[in-house]
Amino acid sequence: MTQQNSQQSALKLANVSKSFGPIKVLQGLNLDIRPGERHAVIGPNGAGKSTLFNLISGMFAPTSGDISLAGNSIAGLAPHKINRAGLARSFQITNIFHRLSVFENLRIGVLARHNVRFGLFRSVGRMRRINDETAEILERVGLQARADNLAGDLTYSEQRALEIGMTLSTGADVILLDEPTAGMSREETAKAADLIRKVTEGKTLLMVEHDMSVVFSLCDRVSVLVYGSILATDTPHGISQNRDVQEAYLGQEEA
Numbered sequence: 001m002t003q004q005n006s007q008q009s010a011l012k013l014a015n016v017s018k019s020f021g022p023i024k025v026l027q028g029l030n031l032d033i034r035p036g037e038r039h040a041v042i043g044p045n046g047a048g049k050s051t052l053f054n055l056i057s058g059m060f061a062p063t064s065g066d067i068s069l070a071g072n073s074i075a076g077l078a079p080h081k082i083n084r085a086g087l088a089r090s091f092q093i094t095n096i097f098h099r100l101s102v103f104e105n106l107r108i109g110v111l112a113r114h115n116v117r118f119g120l121f122r123s124v125g126r127m128r129r130i131n132d133e134t135a136e137i138l139e140r141v142g143l144q145a146r147a148d149n150l151a152g153d154l155t156y157s158e159q160r161a162l163e164i165g166m167t168l169s170t171g172a173d174v175i176l177l178d179e180p181t182a183g184m185s186r187e188e189t190a191k192a193a194d195l196i197r198k199v200t201e202g203k204t205l206l207m208v209e210h211d212m213s214v215v216f217s218l219c220d221r222v223s224v225l226v227y228g229s230i231l232a233t234d235t236p237h238g239i240s241q242n243r244d245v246q247e248a249y250l251g252q253e254e255a
């Protein structure tokens, strides 16, 4: 394994542990995500994947250890501060504003990026710039035809695309996606994987994903989380050949 210092990491977790009272959910977890890579975290149910994402995005503070973004510690910061520092997360449970239009949903992130509060457009020029940037994200996630529809009226997979657009709209360099293809048909899954590949170009992606076809087609590296720590990190092919992983996780499916 190559050792990298935190300067070379887009996101780094060093010896991170998290307990809820007596329950140790994560223990001595190390993870080093390189700039520009697409990285999946896989693991059995209850392994701690959601807890891991909650720590990175600031929903919980780690009990011990450090989390850094491009070399700067973010451990224990509030979610909006972590977002400002350059990390955006989409949620496993759809987290969009159903009564706002698709365009308005995307504009929220763009406004936040420019530090503008609702209704306080100070100039026509600024408003135009914000609307132009929103339109660009709308196009990137393929929802132009739905711009004026209420987000609540979109199909499920369109809502997931909107969610991805919302993570992009804040301008973050590091994107966390929590099971972005959960609940999709095979065809929708393939489309979603293509979309994720396209929109994360030049960004760093960390995703929790159960669908191994998505992991294999999309990700540069995979980390396997078992019982609250990382069992292995490798290329998808390396992971599929790893005996420890087969025994702990994949083996169950291949048996």
Ligand SMILES: Nc1ncnc2c1ncn2[C@@H]1O[C@H](COP(=O)(O)OP(=O)(O)OP(=O)(O)O)[C@@H](O)[C@H]1O
Pocket (backbone or CB within 6 Å): 020, 023, 025, 043, 044, 045, 046, 047, 048, 049, 050, 051, 052
């Ligand atoms: N707030 C909490 N208080 C107590 N225990 C918790 C809390 N949050 C999570 N846990 C426990 O931590 C363990 C890991 O949960 P977590 O949701 O992180 O796993 P996961 O890998 O995301 O699982 P799944 O794939 O089923 O979503 C579980 O045993 C869960 O019961």
